Amino acid sequence: xxxxxxxxxxxxxxxxxxxxxxxxxxxxxxxxxxxxxxxxxxxxxxxxxxxxxxxxxxxxxxxxxxxxxxxxxxxxxxxxxxxxxxxxxxxxxxxxxxxxxxxxxxxxxxxxxxxxxxxxxxxxxxxxxxxxxxxxxxxxxxxxxxxxxxxxxxxxxxxxxxxxxxxxxxxxxxxxxxxxxxxxxxxxxxxxxxx
Amino acid sequence: xxxxxxxxxxxxxxxxxxxxxxxxxxxxxxxxxxxxxxxxxxxxxxxxxxxxxxxxxxxxxxxxxxxxxxxxxxxxxxxxxxxxxxxxxxxxxxxxxxxxxxxxxxxxxxxxxxxxxxxxxxxxxxxxxxxxxxxxxxxxxxxxxxxxxxxxxxxxxxxxxxxxxxxxxxxxxxxxxxxxxxxxxxxxxxxxxxxxxxxxxxxxxxxxxxxxxxxxxxxxxxxxxxxxxxxxxxxxxxxxxxxxxxxxxxxxxxxxxxxxxxxxxxxxxxxxxxxxxxxxxxxxxxxxxxxxxxxxxxxxxxxxxxxxxxxxxxxxxxxxxxxxxxxxxxxxxxxxxxxxxxxxxxxxxxxxxxxxxxxxxxxxxxxxxxxxxxxxxxxxxxxxxxxxxxxxxxxxxxxxxxxxxxxxxxxxxxxxxxxxxxxxxxxxxxxxxxxxxxxxxxxxxxxxxxxxxxxxxxxxxxxxxxxxxxx
Numbered sequence: 001x002x003x004x005x006x007x008x009x010x011x012x013x014x015x016x017x018x019x020x021x022x023x024x025x026x027x028x029x030x031x032x033x034x035x036x037x038x039x040x041x042x043x044x045x046x047x048x049x050x051x052x053x054x055x056x057x058x059x060x061x062x063x064x065x066x067x068x069x070x071x072x073x074x075x076x077x078x079x080x081x082x083x084x085x086x087x088x089x090x091x092x093x094x095x096x097x098x099x100x101x102x103x104x105x106x107x108x109x110x111x112x113x114x115x116x117x118x119x120x121x122x123x124x125x126x127x128x129x130x131x132x133x134x135x136x137x138x139x140x141x142x143x144x145x146x147x148x149x150x151x152x153x154x155x156x157x158x159x160x161x162x163x164x165x166x167x168x169x170x171x172x173x174x175x176x177x178x179x180x181x182x183x184x185x186x187x188x189x190x191x192x193x194x195x
Numbered sequence: 196x197x198x199x200x201x202x203x204x205x206x207x208x209x210x211x212x213x214x215x216x217x218x219x220x221x222x223x224x225x226x227x228x229x230x231x232x233x234x235x236x237x238x239x240x241x242x243x244x245x246x247x248x249x250x251x252x253x254x255x256x257x258x259x260x261x262x263x264x265x266x267x268x269x270x271x272x273x274x275x276x277x278x279x280x281x282x283x284x285x286x287x288x289x290x291x292x293x294x295x296x297x298x299x300x301x302x303x304x305x306x307x308x309x310x311x312x313x314x315x316x317x318x319x320x321x322x323x324x325x326x327x328x329x330x331x332x333x334x335x336x337x338x339x340x341x342x343x344x345x346x347x348x349x350x351x352x353x354x355x356x357x358x359x360x361x362x363x364x365x366x367x368x369x370x371x372x373x374x375x376x377x378x379x380x381x382x383x384x385x386x387x388x389x390x391x392x393x394x395x396x397x398x399x400x401x402x403x404x405x406x407x408x409x410x411x412x413x414x415x416x417x418x419x420x421x422x423x424x425x426x427x428x429x430x431x432x433x434x435x436x437x438x439x440x441x442x443x444x445x446x447x448x449x450x451x452x453x454x455x456x457x458x459x460x461x462x463x464x465x466x467x468x469x470x471x472x473x474x475x476x477x478x479x480x481x482x483x484x485x486x487x488x489x490x491x492x493x494x495x496x497x498x499x500x501x502x503x504x505x506x507x508x509x510x511x512x513x514x515x516x517x518x519x520x521x522x523x524x525x526x527x528x529x530x531x532x533x534x535x536x537x538x539x540x541x542x543x544x545x546x547x548x549x550x551x552x553x554x555x556x557x558x559x560x561x562x563x564x565x566x567x568x569x570x571x572x573x574x575x576x577x578x579x580x581x582x583x584x585x586x587x588x589x590x591x592x593x594x595x596x597x598x599x600x601x602x603x604x605x606x607x608x609x610x611x612x613x614x615x616x617x618x619x620x621x622x623x624x625x626x627x628x629x630x631x632x633x634x635x636x637x638x639x640x641x642x643x644x645x646x647x648x649x650x651x652x653x654x655x656x657x658x659x660x661x662x663x664x665x666x
Contacts, residue, residue: 053425057655057656063429077441100363100364114369120444120448121377127441128389131437132392134434149422158423160231
């Protein structure tokens with residue numbers, strides 16, 4: 001069991017000290033992923049676009065509900081794999097057939113069947129590497145400081161709660177109306193997120 | 196009789212400590228009373244609260260002592276050379292390559308469980324994939340050391356890597372030994388990336404559960420500031436699935452390439468087309484056995500029976516049994532091919548394998564690798580963790596002996612009787628083998644101490660799916 005009592009070291013700093021803090025957005029907390037999904041769909045239908053949903057596990061259809069239909073990761077992977085495969089074969093060909101031609105067992109210099117294993121391995125390696133790096137590039141990670149972390153309840157976003165945050169930058173954002181809208185979505189709680 | 200919407204009816208059987216289906220098989224993939232918060236607390240609690248410290252310290256001390264022995268053996272090896280091992284001509288490969296093939300085989304279970312079973316929608320893998328992926332990484336680390344140590348001059352290992360050097364030399368890309376370099380290093384890197392992608396959201400859970408600033412900081416940095424955004428999840432899941440798809444042919448290729456080291460050579464007992472599939476099946480077999488050996492004690496000691504359920508153990512035991520039979524088929528075909536080829540050298544090799552100098556080892560191998568695992572036909576053995584542990588131990592030992600027989604017995608008796616010689620391991624051989632086990636266990640202990648050993652986010656998914664009645 002993990003102790004529930006937070007030590008003073010991690011309590012949120014008293015927020016009065018910062019003069020120029022700005023509103024980042026409004027965050028609604030949900031207890032079930034279906035509620036979050038429904039609320040997100042409704043928010044999108046209402047016309048909100050600058051928003052993000054947070055969940056402790058991937059919820060199917062949530063990114064689509066936010067208007068994010070397409071992930072370029074497969075394209076990254078394809079390009080990486082092609083570079084890996086062609087590059088590997090080129091490396092083997094140029095070194096074995098051009099730069100340092102070596103006769104091994106009377107085989108031709110460009111003995112392609114012998115070059116397949118390394119071509120395959122480097123295709124997989126470069127494809128995986130680009131998929132992996134793609135996650136970090138597209139998600140802009142590492143990103144240690146983010147306004148959502150200023151909400152103390154947000155700790156549960158990685159445990160058992162689901163959050164929808166409508167950002168203040170959204171053209172449709174209006175503190176009163178957005179709050180009212182979120183409160184109407186079975187939200188457990190609605191909090192203001194500060195920069 | 197209690198039913199869950201959309202799942203098979205389960206009959207509580209008072210004689211069994213776990214819920215069973217109508218056919219008598221273990222029913223649960225994850226314990227029935229789990230909630231998001233509960234699994235998060237239980238799994239993230241292990242790195243944070245460090246339960247069972249006595250077990251951990253005693254185990255870690257034991258493992259680390261073995262690792263220190265490894266350091267001694269390797270230092271002396273680098274100082275003195277490979278002559279301290281029992282290798283000779285004709286048996287030039289000895290323990291080092293036996294250990295290499297054995298370790299890399301153990302590594303295969305991790306990728307098999309995390310990639311192939313992911314693509315096959317085998318949801319029971321969810322609770323064990325993290326652990327087995329970590330096991331893969333550590334096994335590959337152990338494996339990778341042996342060919343390098345066996346080089347004789349390990350400090351120039353980078354000559355294996357193609358780079359434009361001042362001597363204008365290139366590695367011999369037609370050699371399976373160079374393919375190995377690429378296969379093993381690709382395997383390690385892809386496994387590492389796959390594992391890290393999976394562990395990232397769970398490190399965020401540990402961060403959010405941590406109650407001291409120091410721990411929060413370390414876990415926050417190590418999860419790259421993961422915040423669980425839906426868009427992040429989408430890219431993450433896409434990459435995870437693609438890595439699974441890429442790792443699937445990779446895992447089959449790695450042990451195939453390792454088997455090319457043998458089968459491309461002309462030696463009787465090695466020069467065989469059955470080697471790639473036979474090695475891959477053996478790899479998955481020993482890998483599952485090692486997973487069972489590690490998971491069964493850890494599951495008991497940390498009280499994870501509610502998450503790693505008897506159903507998971509039962510399924511792993513079934514895979515072990517299936518791969519055991521593939522290996523048995525390999526043995527039969529090896530003998531058949533030797534006889535059917537009519538080749539006198541092949542026939543001599545097979546005869547010598549069973550009745551020659553190393554015959555007793557071969558029959559021991561048959562016992563531990565083929566006969567004892569047949570106990571897994573019994574459901575009682577498959578669902579009884581102690582019995583399963585010992586069967587798995589037998590399979591692990593058996594697979595090591597199999598590699599030994601393939602490497603040593605084939606080499607010691609080749610074409611020309613004047614070059615035949617026996618191989619006897621020295622104490623340094625034994626120290627390096629046990630020491631590599633120490634390295635493996637040391638890494639394993641550090642892993643269970645500091646990193647959540649079960650995928651928390653995927654366990655939550657299982658719970659969510661059960662709530663929706665999909666399980």
